[in-house]
Amino acid sequence: xxxxxxxxxxxxxxxxxxxxxxxxxxxxKSYIQVQTGAHKDAVRIVLQEDNEAGVSAITGxxxxxxxxxxxHIRTCDTIITIGAEVxxxxxxxxxxxxxxxxxxxxxxxxxxxxxxxxxxHPNPKRxxxxxxxxxxxxPLRKEVSVANIPSKxxxxxxxxxxxxxxxxxxxxxxxxxxxxxxxxxPEKFSLRVDGEIVRGVEPRIxxxxxxxxxxxxxxxxxxxxxxxxxxxxICNACHAACFCQTVEAIMGVSVxxxxxxxxxxxxxLNRIHSxxxxxxxxxxxxxxxxxxxxxxxxxxxxxxIMEALTGNRVIASFITIGGVRRDLKEExxxxxxxxxxxxxxxxxxxxxxxxxxxxxxxxxxxxxxLSKQDALKLGVVGPVARGSGVNMDVRRDEPYAAYNEIPFxxxxxxxxxxxARLMVRLDEVGESVNIIQYALDHLPTGPYRVRxxxxxxxxxxxxxxxAPRGELFYYVKSNGTAYPERVKVRTPTFANILSFVxxxxxxxxxxxxxxxxxxxxxxxxxxx
Amino acid sequence: xxxxxxxxxxxxxxxxxxxxxxxxEVVALLTPRYDVERFGILLEPSPRHADILLTTGVVTxxxxxxxxxxxxxxxxxxxxxxxxxxxxxxxxxEGNYNVIGGVDKVIPVDVYIPGxxxxxxxxxxxxxxxxxxxxxxxxxxxx
Amino acid sequence: xxxxxxxxxxxxxxxxxxxxxxFTMFCDWVERKIEAxxxxxxxxxxxxxxxxxxxxxxxxxxxxKEDIVPFNxxxxxxxxxxxxxxSIFVFSFAFLPIDGASVVSGSNFEGDLILVLTLVSIANFxxxxxxxxxxxxxxxxxxxxxxxxxxxxxxxxxxxxxAPAFLAGSxxxxxxxxxxYVPFAFLIPWTFALFIINLQxxxxxxxxxxxxxxxxxxxxxxTEYTGRRLAFLKLAKDVQMVLGAAIAVxxxxxxxxxxxxxxxxxxxYTLWFVLKLLIVVVVTEYLTCIFARLRIDQVLVVNWxxxxxxxxxxxxxxxxxxxxxxxx
Numbered sequence: 001x002x003x004x005x006x007x008x009x010x011x012x013x014x015x016x017x018x019x020x021x022x023x024x025x026x027x028x029k030s031y032i033q034v035q036t037g038a039h040k041d042a043v044r045i046v047l048q049e050d051n052e053a054g055v056s057a058i059t060g061x062x063x064x065x066x067x068x069x070x071x072h073i074r075t076c077d078t079i080i081t082i083g084a085e086v087x088x089x090x091x092x093x094x095x096x097x098x099x100x101x102x103x104x105x106x107x108x109x110x111x112x113x114x115x116x117x118x119x120x121h122p123n124p125k126r127x128x129x130x131x132x133x134x135x136x137x138x139p140l141r142k143e144v145s146v147a148n149i150p151s152k153x154x155x156x157x158x159x160x161x162x163x164x165x166x167x168x169x170x171x172x173x174x175x176x177x178x179x180x181x182x183x184x185x186p187e188k189f190s191l192r193v194d195g196e197i198v199r200g201v202e203p204r205i206x207x208x209x210x211x212x213x214x215x216x217x218x219x220x221x222x223x224x225x226x227x228x229x230x231x232x233x234i235c236n237a238c239h240a241a242c243f244c245q246t247v248e249a250i251m252g253v254s255v256x257x258x259x260x261x262x263x264x265x266x267x268x269l270n271r272i273h274s275x276x277x278x279x280x281x282x283x284x285x286x287x288x289x290x291x292x293x294x295x296x297x298x299x300x301x302x303x304x305i306m307e308a309l310t311g312n313r314v315i316a317s318f319i320t321i322g323g324v325r326r327d328l329k330e331e332x333x334x335x336x337x338x339x340x341x342x343x344x345x346x347x348x349x350x351x352x353x354x355x356x357x358x359x360x361x362x363x364x365x366x367x368x369x370l371s372k373q374d375a376l377k378l379g380v381v382g383p384v385a386r387g388s389g390v391n392m393d394v395r396r397d398e399p400y401a402a403y404n405e406i407p408f409x410x411x412x413x414x415x416x417x418x419x420a421r422l423m424v425r426l427d428e429v430g431e432s433v434n435i436i437q438y439a440l441d442h443l444p445t446g447p448y449r450v451r452x453x454x455x456x457x458x459x460x461x462x463x464x465x466x467a468p469r470g471e472l473f474y475y476v477k478s479n480g481t482a483y484p485e486r487v488k489v490r491t492p493t494f495a496n497i498l499s500f501v502x503x504x505x506x507x508x509x510x511x512x513x514x515x516x517x518x519x520x521x522x523x524x525x526x527x528x
Numbered sequence: 529x530x531x532x533x534x535x536x537x538x539x540x541x542x543x544x545x546x547x548x549x550x551x552x553e554v555v556a557l558l559t560p561r562y563d564v565e566r567f568g569i570l571l572e573p574s575p576r577h578a579d580i581l582l583t584t585g586v587v588t589x590x591x592x593x594x595x596x597x598x599x600x601x602x603x604x605x606x607x608x609x610x611x612x613x614x615x616x617x618x619x620x621x622e623g624n625y626n627v628i629g630g631v632d633k634v635i636p637v638d639v640y641i642p643g644x645x646x647x648x649x650x651x652x653x654x655x656x657x658x659x660x661x662x663x664x665x666x667x668x669x670x671x
Numbered sequence: 672x673x674x675x676x677x678x679x680x681x682x683x684x685x686x687x688x689x690x691x692x693x694f695t696m697f698c699d700w701v702e703r704k705i706e707a708x709x710x711x712x713x714x715x716x717x718x719x720x721x722x723x724x725x726x727x728x729x730x731x732x733x734x735x736k737e738d739i740v741p742f743n744x745x746x747x748x749x750x751x752x753x754x755x756x757x758s759i760f761v762f763s764f765a766f767l768p769i770d771g772a773s774v775v776s777g778s779n780f781e782g783d784l785i786l787v788l789t790l791v792s793i794a795n796f797x798x799x800x801x802x803x804x805x806x807x808x809x810x811x812x813x814x815x816x817x818x819x820x821x822x823x824x825x826x827x828x829x830x831x832x833x834a835p836a837f838l839a840g841s842x843x844x845x846x847x848x849x850x851x852y853v854p855f856a857f858l859i860p861w862t863f864a865l866f867i868i869n870l871q872x873x874x875x876x877x878x879x880x881x882x883x884x885x886x887x888x889x890x891x892x893x894t895e896y897t898g899r900r901l902a903f904l905k906l907a908k909d910v911q912m913v914l915g916a917a918i919a920v921x922x923x924x925x926x927x928x929x930x931x932x933x934x935x936x937x938x939x940y941t942l943w944f945v946l947k948l949l950i951v952v953v954v955t956e957y958l959t960c961i962f963a964r965l966r967i968d969q970v971l972v973v974n975w976x977x978x979x980x981x982x983x984x985x986x987x988x989x990x991x992x993x994x995x996x997x998x999x
Contacts, residue, residue, distance in 0.1 A: 129626070130590040139625050186543055186591055196967065207590045208545045211624035230620055233549020233645065277552060280559075287880050287964020293710035296559035314549040314645050359878050359963035509812075510966040524547045532731035535718040560711040565703070568715055568725050576739065576897045579732075603737035603897040 004030065004078050007049045014045055026249050026461045031070070031081040036093060039084040043071055044099050046082070050075045052390065054379040055096070056464075057473050057490035058106040060114040062142045067091055067114055072462065072473065072490075077397050079462055079473075086116060088141075095121040102379025104498055106490075113140040113213075128206040128527060139214050187523045189500075196509050201501045208527040216487040221247055221456060224484065225320060231489065232525040233314050234277065237270040238467035239489075240319040245400055246463030246476045247321050253452055257402075257444040259323035264402040265439050266309065266318050267465070268432040272343075273302045274468035275425040275432075278520045279350070282422055285517040286363040291353070298346045301339045308332050323449030333440055340433050347430050354419075354426060364419040368503040368515025371416055378498045382470020383428070384519055387421035389414040394466040405442075408435050418518035425520075455482045467492055469520050491525035533579070533605070534659050536568045540578035540602070544595050544631070546585020549645040550612035554582055562648045569655065575601040580658070581635075582651075586614040586621045587628045599635045607662070609639045609654055616640045691764050694945070695909045696726040698916075701949060702956050709960040726909075733902035741805065741895050752801035753900045757907040759794040760914055763787045767917050768845045768926055769944050784842045784922075788829055791873070791914065794907070795821050801904060805895035813894070816967055820879060823974030824872035827982040831869060834862045834989040835922045844918075848926025856923040859992065862985045863923045867951075869978060870919060871958055872970070874912050878962035879970050916951040920944065924951075 011032060012019060018038040025031050034042050047053050056074040060067055066085040073080050086093050095118035096103050107118040108127040115138040118124065126133070137144060186207040192200040212231055216224045228243045229236040241263055248255060255263075276299040283291030303313045309328060310316040318324055354360065370380070375388040385392055393410040395403040411427040413420035460477040470492030479485040496519055503515050543551050557564045558571060572578045575598045587595060599608070610631040613619040617630040631637055638661075641654040683689060700715070700723050707714025715722030740749060766783045795817065802814025836842050838858065839850040856863040872879040896904055920926060924947045927940035965973065 130588075133589075186545070186594065207588060207594075208543075208547075208585070209588060209590070209626045210545060210586065210621045211626045212621075215621070215624045227620055230547045230549070230644075233547040234552065236547075236549070283963075287878075288962075289706075290710050290960050291963075293558075293560055293712060296556060297561060297711055300556075300559070300561045313647060314553065357963070359965060362965060362969055363963055508966060508968065510968075522548065524545075532728045532735065535728035536725065536732040563707075563712040563714075565707060566713050566716045566722070568718055568722075568728060574894045576895060577893070577901060579736075601739075603739050605736070 004028065004075065004080060007046055007075065007080060008032070010049050011042060011045055015042060025081065028078050029081070029462055031083055033083040033085070036084045036086060039069070039071060039082055040094050040096055040099065042082045043073065043096050046073045046075070046080055047100065052076060052376060052392070054376060055100050055103050055106070056379070056471065056495070057475070057488065058103060058110055059475050059486075059488040059490075060110045060116065060140065061477060061486050061488075062088075062114070062140065064142070067116060067141075069093060069110065069116065070475070071096070072475070074471070079464070081462070091116040092119055093117075094119050097121055100379065101377050102495065102498060105494060109494075112138075114138050115141065126206075128209045130206065139211060187521075191504070191509065191512065193509050198504050198507055198509055198512065201504045203497060203501065205497070205523060205526055208524045210528065212528040213487055213489060217484060220454070220482045221321060221484060222454075224487065226317065228487075228489065229315055229317060231491070231528055232522055234274050234522060235270060235467045235469065235472070235525065236314070237266045237316045237319060238465050238472050240316070241267055241401065242463045242465040242467075242472050242474045243476070243487075244319050244321045245465070246461045246474045247456060247478075248452075249461035249463065250456055250459040250476060250478055251321075251452060253322060253450065255323050256447045256450060258327075258446045259448045260402040261439050261443050262324045262328060262448060263319055264406065265328075265436055266306075266316055266324075267401065268436050268439075269302060269306055269309070270316070271468045272429050272432045273299055273306070274520075275429050276302065278468075278517070279422060279425060282364075282514070282517045285513045286360065288360060291360075295350070298343060301343050305336050305339055308336065320449070322452040323447070325449070327448045328443070333443075337437065337440060340437060344430070344433050347426070347433070350426060351430075354423060361419065363511075363514055364417065364422060364518070366417050367511045368418045368507065368518060369416050370499055370503055372414075374502060375416070375499070378502065380470070380496045380499045381492050382467070382496065382520075383421055383424040384470065384496050384499060386410070386412045387424045387518075388416035392471070394464045394471050398464055400463075400465060402439065406435055406438050418515050421518040421520075455480065456484075469493055469522055469525070470496065489528055491522070491528070493520075493522045493526045497521070497526065530663065534663055536570075537580050537655070537659065538570050538572045538578050539580045539582050539655075540572055540575055540598070541582045541584070542595065542598055544583055544585050544591040544615075545588035545627070546612065546614060550584035550615070550643075553645045553648050553651060554584065554611065556648050557651060562652065564652060564655075567655075576603065578602055579606060580655070581606065581608045582611055583608065583615050583631050584611045586618050587631055587634055588626050589628060590626075592628055592634050595631070595634050607638045607658060608635055609641060609658060610637045611641045611643075611651060611654070612646060613642055613644045616642055619644065687764075688761060690769075691761055691910065691913070692906070695906065695913045696730070697723070698913050698949070698952050699726040699909050701952055702912075705953060705956040706960055709957070730902050730906065733905070734899055736898040736901075738898040738900070741807070748800050748804040749895075750900070752797050752804065753896070753903040753907060756794045756797040756801070757903050757910060759790050759797070760907055760910040763790045763794075763914055764917070766844055767921055768848055769917075769941060782842045784832060784836055784844050784847070785829075787844065787918065788832060791911070791918075792821065792825055794911065795873075798904075798907065801896070802893075807895050810894045817875070819967060820872060820875070820970060820974075823971055824869050824879075824978065827865070827974070827978040828869050828873065830979075830982040830986050831862055831866045832918075832922060834859055834986050837986075837990060838993050844921050845926075848921045854923060854925040859985070859989050862989060863919075865978065865981055865985055866919055866923065867954060867958070869982075870915050870951075870955060872974065872978075874915055874955065875908075876955060876959040878965045879973075880959075880964040912952075912955075913948070916948050916955070917944075919951050920947045 008030060015034060015038055018035045020033045020035060022030060022032050053073055053075045056072045056079060059070040066087050068083055068085050071082040093116060095107055105127060107121055110116050111118055112126055112128050188204040190202045191198050212227060216227055219227060225240055225243060228239045231239050276295055280292040280295035307313050310318045370388045372389045375385050375390050389412055391410060391412050396410055408431050411424050413424055456478040458478060458480040463474040465472045472492055473490040475488040476484055477486040500516060500519055504512050541554050556562060581599060581602060610616050614621060615631045621627045639654050639658045641651055643650055704714045715725035718725040718728050766787050799814045799817045802810040835847055835855045838855060839847040841847060893904055927944035
């Protein structure tokens with residue numbers, strides 16, 4: 001745990017002349033631009049100063065002649081950004097995967113979308129764009145407009161699969177997905193299997209890539225809220241909240257207290273429904289259909305509350321820039337509280353089940369173990385990290401909405417296996433119910449929205465929200481018009497995917513769906 | 529013959545690029561509150577066992593080929609239901625660079641269920657409408 | 672030569688082919704309803720009164736679907752394995768007394784217990800072949816899991832079946848059923864309990880559901896089948912379930928023999944048989960709903976390290992009890 005000032009001092013001491021400029025993005029978050037070769041040293045120094053720090057995201061921004069690469073490093077209570085610029089004509093920079101393995105996918109994504117080559121990267125293949133994408137078209141560069149990209153509708157060929165030439169004859173290549181009953185969403189995982197033991201995993205994502213970051217640049221800020229909500233239907237309120245928070249930070253607008261509490265309520269409702277969805281799905285994966293049906297039946301209580309609050313069961317469309325869109329009616333509050341009380345009783349039943357059922361424990365105990373060291377090195381977030389003993393939660397580390405006024409506990413378990421991750425989520429549901437009850441009891445009166453101007457002043461900001469799956473990170477840069485210059489989204493599952501590779505190797509094929517589901521992947525978030 | 533087809537429609541669910549909202553409403557159909565097994569609808573894992581394909585989400589370029597192949601693997605007579613605004617016409621993602629559009633740009637669609645996401649009741653309504661039109665003599669769509 | 676109408680009736684209609692098929696569908700409906708109620712749902716209710724005709728609708732619908740044979744599949748085995756498997760299961764019913772006498776009079780003989788159990792194993796092997804000949808990686812994995820599980824539970828099955836045979840002093844199923852003045856389930860309850868667990872493994876139900884692991888290997892060995900052959904494959908599995916329950920009923924619950932109140936003894940015997948079989952079906956389905964699915968290696972551990980020694984132990988105990996009751 002090191003404070004931001006200590007880290008900044010350490011950086012300026014060791015790098016000295018190689019720092020080009022330092023500026024503040026928003027209160028508490030600094031940006032240090034260094035010379036291109038010095039970025040690796042800078043990242044290393046920050047990681048050394050704070051041993052629980054991790055690279056949260058790597059953003060690319062097209063500045064015309066150059067591409068700016070920002071390494072956002074998460075420390076215990078803030079984000080420190082190291083920036084470096086590379087010229088567009090010769091976009092090469094050194095990879096940081098040897099000092100932080102978790103940056104693997106972030107770098108591949110930037111190289112896919114911007115065309116930056118990361119030297120020294122262990123696996124520089126396409127990540128998000130389809131295999132048959134033309135070689136030199138980089139969608140997120142400004143000169144590439146959506147109309148230019150040839151739409152070859154008749155030309156969608158079979159994606160050229162990476163041929164895994166296994167050295168041993170008996171390794172069978174099993175492909176999980178894209179259409180597979182275990183995954184609700186299409187992604188492809190190629191497993192190299194020896195009998196029943198998995199020897200290697202190669203994930204291929206990008207099947208749900210809808211080009212949202214590029215689309216956000218051609219829509220106004222208000223339209224963008226609706227766009228980013230639909231990055232993922234399950235955690236939609238978190239995306240909307242994070243985006244609005246970031247834009248409000250650029251504008252310098254502060255949201256009225258009632259709106260902050262209402263935002264907290266909808267965010268926690270989102271968390272409960274997502275965790276219960278996952279726990280039911282976990283039951284389905286390990287063959288425990290009864291658990292699936294019971295859990296989803298109880299989840300309907302939450303869907304009813306969401307419908308009463310926002311008008312829709314899944315996609316809330318509740319949060320907007322400056323507050324929330326509608327108010328909570330006084331007569332609804334006792335109804336909501338009654339439903340929450342019912343839910344709380346059911347939770348003790350589930351807790352008992354998870355702690356005592358023998359077949360469930362046989363399938364999840366000591367399955368898919370992720371040690372604390374690996375969790376830190378790979379940069380995982382959310383319940384995956386908390387299930388391995390890493391104590392991180394954006395709600396406590398960098399409070400937003402009303403979390404600095406509501407007491408709650410951060411749940412961690414130390415075992416690091418699938419069971420621990422599922423238990424973290426189950427306990428978090430209990431905590432969320434408490435938070436909502438507290439918020440309903442202490443709901444301040446007053447306006448629920450402030451009007452904001454349509455154009456946003458020039459500036460940039462970073463926003464973080466604890467989505468059900470982990471830390472959700474947004475970076476928004478505005479250029480003074482009604483359209484954003486750059487919207488960067490780093491979703492929690494994107495940070496967690498590497499752990500899947502790590503967990504699956506060396507285990508049984510039969511454990512793959514079980515450990516996979518305990519990581520709670522959401523690929524529509526990952527691909528955007 | 530037709531009675532059997534109407535009473536036992538087996539569905540296959542495929543997500544070709546959706547945000548998951550429609551998918552969780554489809555999965556919610558099996559749960560105790562909506563319980564479509566009452567109608568004989570079973571969620572089948574393999575395309576070869578299914579009669580009706582429920583697709584959600586816009587079609588991304590990578591999924592287009594898979595979608596076509598799954599449609600071809602299903603035995604006749606087969607029907608397709610496009611669920612959600614994205615599957616019907618592209619939704620909010622219309623025009624994005626990796627997006628081809630609605631499902632009917634790739635395979636023939638029999639029923640469109642709009643909504644973002646449509647409530648499970650709306651999905652059941654759509655399936656029942658399809659069954660009624662099968663009863664009225666609808667043939668499966670041409671490739 | 673005149674056709675023995677009685678014989679034809681018994682083989683084709685009751686208690687032969689037609690009865691077995693319809694009864695299987697009825698048991699399938701019972702299973703689905705129980706599973707649904709345990710999961711707080713309703714299960715099929717619209718197809719026929721209370722949804723009873725649902726399995727029939729499923730069967731007819733599958734028969735009318737397009738028939739697809741994958742390009743790479745081994746044609747002959749792929750086409751015929753399901754139907755042969757079904758036939759063997761149905762044939763095994765010939766040796767079980769359902770209405771007091773076996774299907775074909777005089778068809779039961781000393782040793783038909785061993786024959787029936789062997790036929791069940793052969794039919795299971797054919798199910799494995801059906802998955803193997805599909806040449807789909809998921810089918811192959813599903814098929815190998817069937818085989819692995821078969822090796823695991825087959826031996827305990829035989830050993831456990833010997834216990835009532837010993838108590839009855841014969842290997843003739845009808846005789847074993849006949850000799851049970853008190854059903855053996857009460858005399859040797861431990862063997863009965865183990866037999867039910869073994870039955871779960873044989874019928875591939877939770878916790879031994881591994882060959883059917885939907886979420887891991889798509890549909891296991893059924894993946895590539897469509898239309899008619901899928902209908903036969905599913906029917907074969909259902910008949911296997913009824914057959915397994917029927918064997919349990921014959922060996923442990925006294926078969927069709929029970930008190931007759933008035934009227935035709937055949938009718939009463941059938942009624943008792945149906946009743947006892949439904950009890951076994953309910954028990955196995957209940958066990959299915961309350962357990963998760965074990966991994967294949969955990970299944971093997973349970974089979975070889977748990978079931979087999981316990982089966983041997985129970986046989987030894989039964990022999991001891993039997994000798995004590997009936998000193999040689």
